[in-house]
Amino acid sequence: xxxxxxESVLKQVFKDALLEMIEEKRSIFQDIIVEALEDIALSHAIxxxxxxxxxxxQEIFNILEGH
Numbered sequence: 001x002x003x004x005x006x007e008s009v010l011k012q013v014f015k016d017a018l019l020e021m022i023e024e025k026r027s028i029f030q031d032i033i034v035e036a037l038e039d040i041a042l043s044h045a046i047x048x049x050x051x052x053x054x055x056x057x058q059e060i061f062n063i064l065e066g067h
Contacts, residue, residue, distance in 0.1 A: 022029055
């Protein structure tokens with residue numbers, strides 16, 4: 001019984017501390033999440049591009065320049 005009580009108290013203290021840290025450092029966590037989403041999107045783009053044909057250097061620059 002004592003072990004279960006200590007474990008549940010410890011879990012709650014950890015959750016409270018984590019929540020407080022997230023609230024106080026919100027911008028850091030937002031940056032981490034944005035960075036992770038960008039990495040996932042890049043990974044998907046790479047996977048999608050593996051099966052496509054090759055492009056010349058000029059074709060790429062035309063796309064980047066909006067032509």
